[in-house]
Amino acid sequence: MKPLMSKIDLENFLEKEFPQVSNNFKILNTKPNSLSMLMHISDEHLRPGGTVSGPTMFLLADVSFYLATLSIIGPKSLTVTTNCSINFLRKPNISNLISESRVLKIGKTLSVGDVLIYSEGIKEPVAHASLTYSIPRE
Amino acid sequence: MKPLMSKIDLENFLEKEFPQVSNNFKILNTKPNSLSMLMHISDEHLRPGGTVSGPTMFLLADVSFYLATLSIIGPKSLTVTTNCSINFLRKPNISNLISESRVLKIGKTLSVGDVLIYSEGIKEPVAHASLTYSIPRE
Amino acid sequence: MKPLMSKIDLENFLEKEFPQVSNNFKILNTKPNSLSMLMHISDEHLRPGGTVSGPTMFLLADVSFYLATLSIIGPKSLTVTTNCSINFLRKPNISNLISESRVLKIGKTLSVGDVLIYSEGIKEPVAHASLTYSIPRE
Amino acid sequence: MKPLMSKIDLENFLEKEFPQVSNNFKILNTKPNSLSMLMHISDEHLRPGGTVSGPTMFLLADVSFYLATLSIIGPKSLTVTTNCSINFLRKPNISNLISESRVLKIGKTLSVGDVLIYSEGIKEPVAHASLTYSIPRE
Numbered sequence: 001m002k003p004l005m006s007k008i009d010l011e012n013f014l015e016k017e018f019p020q021v022s023n024n025f026k027i028l029n030t031k032p033n034s035l036s037m038l039m040h041i042s043d044e045h046l047r048p049g050g051t052v053s054g055p056t057m058f059l060l061a062d063v064s065f066y067l068a069t070l071s072i073i074g075p076k077s078l079t080v081t082t083n084c085s086i087n088f089l090r091k092p093n094i095s096n097l098i099s100e101s102r103v104l105k106i107g108k109t110l111s112v113g114d115v116l117i118y119s120e121g122i123k124e125p126v127a128h129a130s131l132t133y134s135i136p137r138e
Numbered sequence: 139m140k141p142l143m144s145k146i147d148l149e150n151f152l153e154k155e156f157p158q159v160s161n162n163f164k165i166l167n168t169k170p171n172s173l174s175m176l177m178h179i180s181d182e183h184l185r186p187g188g189t190v191s192g193p194t195m196f197l198l199a200d201v202s203f204y205l206a207t208l209s210i211i212g213p214k215s216l217t218v219t220t221n222c223s224i225n226f227l228r229k230p231n232i233s234n235l236i237s238e239s240r241v242l243k244i245g246k247t248l249s250v251g252d253v254l255i256y257s258e259g260i261k262e263p264v265a266h267a268s269l270t271y272s273i274p275r276e
Numbered sequence: 277m278k279p280l281m282s283k284i285d286l287e288n289f290l291e292k293e294f295p296q297v298s299n300n301f302k303i304l305n306t307k308p309n310s311l312s313m314l315m316h317i318s319d320e321h322l323r324p325g326g327t328v329s330g331p332t333m334f335l336l337a338d339v340s341f342y343l344a345t346l347s348i349i350g351p352k353s354l355t356v357t358t359n360c361s362i363n364f365l366r367k368p369n370i371s372n373l374i375s376e377s378r379v380l381k382i383g384k385t386l387s388v389g390d391v392l393i394y395s396e397g398i399k400e401p402v403a404h405a406s407l408t409y410s411i412p413r414e
Numbered sequence: 415m416k417p418l419m420s421k422i423d424l425e426n427f428l429e430k431e432f433p434q435v436s437n438n439f440k441i442l443n444t445k446p447n448s449l450s451m452l453m454h455i456s457d458e459h460l461r462p463g464g465t466v467s468g469p470t471m472f473l474l475a476d477v478s479f480y481l482a483t484l485s486i487i488g489p490k491s492l493t494v495t496t497n498c499s500i501n502f503l504r505k506p507n508i509s510n511l512i513s514e515s516r517v518l519k520i521g522k523t524l525s526v527g528d529v530l531i532y533s534e535g536i537k538e539p540v541a542h543a544s545l546t547y548s549i550p551r552e
Contacts, residue, residue, distance in 0.1 A: 017186050018185070018186065020182075044158075047156070048155050048156065048215070049215070049216070054196075054200055054219050054222075055193050055196050055197040055200060058192075058193050058196045058222075059193040062192055062193060077186070077187070078187070080226065081192050081226055082225065082226055082386065082388075082408070083223070083224070083225050083226070083359050083408060084192075084196075084222075084223070084224055085221070085222070085223035085224075085361050085499035085544060086221065086222055086223075087220065087221050087518075087526050087544060087546065088218065088219055088220055088221070089518055089519040089526055090519065104501075104503055104530075104538075104539055104542055105503040105504065105538070105539075109385055109410075110358065110410070112358075112501050112503055112542070114528065114542065114544075116518075124518075124519070125518055125519075128518055128526070128528065128544065130499060130501060130528075130542065130544050132358070132359060132408075132501065134385075134386070220524065220526075220546070221497050221546060223361035223406060223499050225380075225388050225406060225408065227380055227381040227388055228381065242363075242365055242392075242400075242401055242404055243365040243366065243400070243401075247523055247548075248496065248548070250363050250365055250404070250496075252390070252404065252406075254380075262380075262381070263380055263381075266380055266388070266390065266406065268361060268363060268390075268404065268406050270363065270496070270497060270546075272523075272524070293462050294461070294462065296458075320434075323432070324431050324432065324491070325491070325492070330472075330476055330495050330498070331469050331472050331473040331476060334468075334469050334472045334498075335469040338468055338469060353462070353463070354463070356502065357468050357502055358501065358502055359499070359500065359501050359502070360468075360472075360498075360499070360500050361497070361498070361499035361500075362497065362498050362499075363496065363497050364494065364495055364496055364497070
């Protein structure tokens with residue numbers, strides 16, 4: 001599983017394919033089978049009670065694992081999420097989120113792995129997601 | 139499991155607690171242990187390829203099951219999602235989404251159930267989510 | 277999605293492919309996209325505290341959705357589970373289990389749906405599982 | 415999260431509470447928030463096609479995370495699984511299974527984490543499960 005896309009390749013892909021949200025995300029580093037991202041949190045991501053919303057954490061998990069998968073298989077933009085199971089563990093601070101993705105399997109048709117989500121200022125993870133992506137046939 | 143909140147109670151609650159998004163949602167009907175909602179889809183909910191994004195469907199599932207739970211237990215706004223497992227089944231149209239929630243269990247500390255999500259113009263469901271909410275102790 | 281295997285076809289398949297456990301299971305009825313089964317509970321399925329074990333309920337969900345899928349696509353025995361998310365809702369009685377499977381999607385490579393599990397003598401479901409099966413290419 | 419039960423405490427607990435299956439399991443090591451186990455595979459755990467069955471891997475994940483939780487909170491035997499989402503990644507060999515559990519959160523009422531399952535002779539994991547246990551109030 002040698003990476004086909006570098007950090008710069010992924011940044012360019014994100015900017016081109018998701019121009020409306022790419023400013024919210026920053027790739028921190030990529031390694032074989034893992035990728036770390038930062039998500040800038042602003043008012044639109046909050047929910048009452050002074051915390052980051054669940055769908056915002058879901059979005060970060062989804063984007064992170066998508067890029068972690070593409071880094072291995074290349075820019076197949078039709079790769080789509082088929083399943084995500086997410087556990088919310090702790091209330092995040094009102095601060096940026098950081099993800100750590102891990103690819104556990106890349107098969108011919110499926111990519112499977114998980115993502116830990118951290119909130120700046122909290123040591124323990126605030127959420128943990130397991131994801132499956134369907135990879136289109138050539 | 140007799141409902142403690144009516145359709146109008148839930149609408150008022152949504153407007154008061156989630157003013158920034160309540161305009162996007164409309165409760166269609168409530169029955170004991172089930173609730174149906176409509177979500178208005180606009181540009182912000184789309185992703186490249188001409189489809190509604192996964193996080194948008196997650197958001198609708200989350201809000202729907204939250205209100206289905208509150209309709210039974212009353213306006214405990216600290217009730218929070220602990221787990222959501224969502225399967226994406228089909229590509230939605232660029233049109234409104236409709237949810238059908240089903241509460242399978244209300245215990246002292248957990249509410250568990252599932253949500254089918256439909257896209258206007260498609261007969262079969264486009265997503266299916268199973269959710270667990272944690273209910274705060276008095 | 278017209279069924280390719282009848283109730284009798286499925287019973288013969290189960291007996292031939294899973295001879296060591298087929299006696300534990302009985303298909304109650306099959307309809308397009310749904311199937312109901314009974315599982316005979318004996319000592320080996322119990323856990324301390326006088327209840328049916330979680331892995332036993334998982335087994336019933338797995339077998340039920342497998343047969344519900346095969347009833348639609350035919351006897352492709354290499355069809356395998358890729359994901360199962362199961363919620364345990366209530367403590368079952370020490371009595372037989374009954375499953376109700378629902379197929380939500382049959383695609384070219386994936387079958388997705390859910391299973392409600394009941395315990396004889398309890399009106400409400402004791403478990404709810406969502407499953408994805410991978411269908412082998414010809 | 416200082417462990418309340420040592421490896422020997424857990425072995426004694428397993429033998430006393432689950433005498434019918436404890437011989438199949440061996441705790442390999444325990445650390446704060448993690449635990450590794452071996453499961454002896456025999457004929458009863460196999461399924462047609464020469465592989466270890468899904469419910470067997472589910473059982474190992476369930477037992478492993480149960481003991482990982484009890485090692486932290488002590489011998490509360492009424493601690494029960496509420497959710498498990500398991501992804502099957504690769505076909506296991508017909509050989510013993512090894513689990514690596516990781517506790518991501520211990521709260522007052524819930525324990526949440528995940529388990530990687532390995533098959534002897536295969537470097538990559540064969541399954542990955544995320545689990546939630548409900549912890550009884552005193």
